[in-house]
Amino acid sequence: MSGQPPGSMGALRRQGIIILTYVLAALELTCLFMQFSIIPYLSRTLDLDSVAFGYLQTTFGVLQLLGGPVFGRFADQCGARAALSLSFVAASALYLLLAASCSPALPGVFLLFASRLPAALMHTLPAAQMVITDLTAPAERPAALSRLGLCFGVGVIFGSLLGGTLSTMYGLQCPAIVALGVTLLGAVLSFTCIPVTTKEASVQSAHQGGTKASVFDLKAITRLLLLPKVLPVFLVKVISGFPSGLFMVMSSIIYMDFFQLEAAQAGYLMSFFGVLQMVIQGLVFGRLSTRFPEEALLRSSVLVFAVVGLGMALMSNVVHFCFLMPGLVFSLCTLNVVTDSMLTKAVSASDTGTMLGLSASVHPLTRTLGPTLGGLLYRSYGVSIFGHVQLMVNLLVLFVLWWKPLSQKRDKVR
Incomplete structure (x- = not known):
């Protein structure tokens, strides 16, 4: 049953796979934020200074940045089951290496850095996006992805x-061990319940009939990006979101x-x-996506980014920031x-995994450049600089989108 192509799936089975994909994504993200919550305290326990922590x-950011496009091509060529399981x-x-780094009998610093390699x-999130993209119609896709x-x-x-509760009650090793168990369960569920491929049968046969390029074919990845x-x-996506990404990277220091x-x-x-x-993503965006075209929603996000940037440039306390957060999250x-x-x-359809892998590399790019650039800006100009940069960059992007709408560019290409 699990090897059936999507074209032969019933609507009920298709919906079941989508729901399972949401569950798997939620499990993986919960584990990810569990380890994010203990990493600073583990680094302090291992006597890492701020430079080593950076x-x-x-x-972590560089490895995810480099691995995203390659993982996307792997997902396209080997299918959803292999991608999610991997x-x-x-x-x-x-999480195994992270748990081992908490043991005083082992070289903790070495194992902590080694734990970043996987x-x-x-x-998992780009793989989940690929499954949902493959199993939903284009008109339903924005709402399905927003969930x-x-x-x-x-x-x-x-x-x-x-992460905070378990580490406080049972030690820093406990969240890593729990995350290890949950991700092993996720691997089993992925391998046993997700189809080999979620792409349509026609797409799958056409892909198999062509020349199979290497997963590491950078020319194919670059060709896709330059379309x-x-x-x-x-x-x-990169330019408009980068200023807010800088702020989010520095948020822990700003909060303190x-x-x-x-x-x-x-x-x-x-x-x-x-x-x-x-x-916003679970309740609000689905309704908006059925009433407004995607380009109008994109322009509205850039406009709200600019307004929030102005507010961030003027804010002076956490209450102000709380009022700005709904706009920032939207x-x-x-x-x-x-x-x-x-x-x-x-x-x-045969390249959606690679495309989502490229898209997923935007956040690691911010995490890679953000600590250094954000630290320099914060030290030199204070918190308000993040608001000023966000305002100016998004006003520029908004001007370009009004001057040369993306729909015009796509029409010219056709």
Whole structure:
């Protein structure tokens, strides 16, 4: 049964696979935020200074950045089952090494840095996006992809709470061991319940009939990125979201230094962020996507980004930031969902995994460049600089989108 092509799937089975994909994404994101919550404390226990901690974070970002496009091609060539299973196995390896680094009898610093290596293959969210993209009609795709925001919100809320609670009650090793067990379960569910491929039978046969390029074929990945219908949307995703990404990378320091928040208060703020994301992506965006075209939603996200940037430039306390958070979360969610939907529609069905892998590399790019650039900006100009940069960049992007709409560019290509 699991090997049947999607073309022969009944509607009920197709819906069941989509629901299971949401569950798997929520499990993986919960584990991811569990380990995010203990990494700073584990680094302090192992006597890592702020520079070494920055290297640790940068290593994770670089590996995910490099692994995203390659993982996407692997998903296209080997299918959804192999992609999701590989991602969960890689996550299990990461949490195993992370748990081992907590043991005083082992070389903790070496194992902590080694635990970052499997991150190159940890891409459960792009794999889940590929499954949902393959199993939904183009008109339904934005709403279906936006529901992954519920999974992200679950991960932020429960992952942060579980990581803090388990590490406080049972030690730093406990969250890593729990995450190891959960990801092993995810690997088993992926291998036994997800079809070999979720692409249509015609797409699958055409892909198999052609010359099978290497997973590491960088020319094929670059060719896809440089397509006229892809590059403008991808650039909007990168440029418009980068300033807010810088702020999010520096948020832990801003919460401590500028807002003067304790660890528990910062956790509540992150939970508020997660709740907002669940509400906006799970409830609000689905309704908007049925009433407004994607390009209008994209322009609205850029406009709200600019307005929020102005507010961030003027804010002076955490209350101001709480009022700005709904707009910030709306812009982030809308930008990511709409661009992912537009990018998958701009390529053939056999390349959706590669495209989503490229799209997923945007966040690691921010995590790679963000700590250094954000730290320099924060030290030189303070928190307000992030608002000024976000305002100016998004006003420029909005001007370009009004001057040369993306729909015109796609029409010219056709």
